[in-house]
Amino acid sequence: MKIVLDANILMSALIKDSFTREFIVKSDHLFFVPETVFKTLLKYKQLVLKKTNADSGNLDSLIKELFRYIKILDLKGFENELNRAEDVMGDIDVEDAVFVACALSIPDSVIWSNDKHLKKQSLVQVYTTKEILRI
Numbered sequence: 001m002k003i004v005l006d007a008n009i010l011m012s013a014l015i016k017d018s019f020t021r022e023f024i025v026k027s028d029h030l031f032f033v034p035e036t037v038f039k040t041l042l043k044y045k046q047l048v049l050k051k052t053n054a055d056s057g058n059l060d061s062l063i064k065e066l067f068r069y070i071k072i073l074d075l076k077g078f079e080n081e082l083n084r085a086e087d088v089m090g091d092i093d094v095e096d097a098v099f100v101a102c103a104l105s106i107p108d109s110v111i112w113s114n115d116k117h118l119k120k121q122s123l124v125q126v127y128t129t130k131e132i133l134r135i
Contacts, residue, residue, distance in 0.1 A: 009129070014059070111127075
């Protein structure tokens with residue numbers, strides 16, 4: 001399965017060594033994130049450091065390790081889908097349009113997100129962590 005991770009799933013994998021991190025690292029699925037996710041990581045880096053009691057070097061190492069299993073998609077690779085995704089997500093949460101556009105650019109992909117509002121769109125299938133557990 002090809003899975004686009006939303007920012008909160010990625011943050012969860014960084015904060016706690018749990019199912020989320022293990023699934024990303026040990027499963028045979030293909031994982032993707034839009035390059036814009038790095039803005040979110042930078043924005044919340046101090047919060048992640050606080051929650052993990054790690055230092056910046058350890059967190060950077062964990063990010064590097066995790067991204068061995070996640071492909072980063074350049075905006076140019078899915079910008080053709082961005083307008084369509086923004087049109088659909090405009091009344092829901094336009095900031096998440098980037099994840100929808102990313103998934104639209106990858107045939108037969110899904111989004112992994114616990115954000116209920118993402119399920120309000122019908123362009124891409126969205127799975128919660130609970131649903132991913134059943135895979």
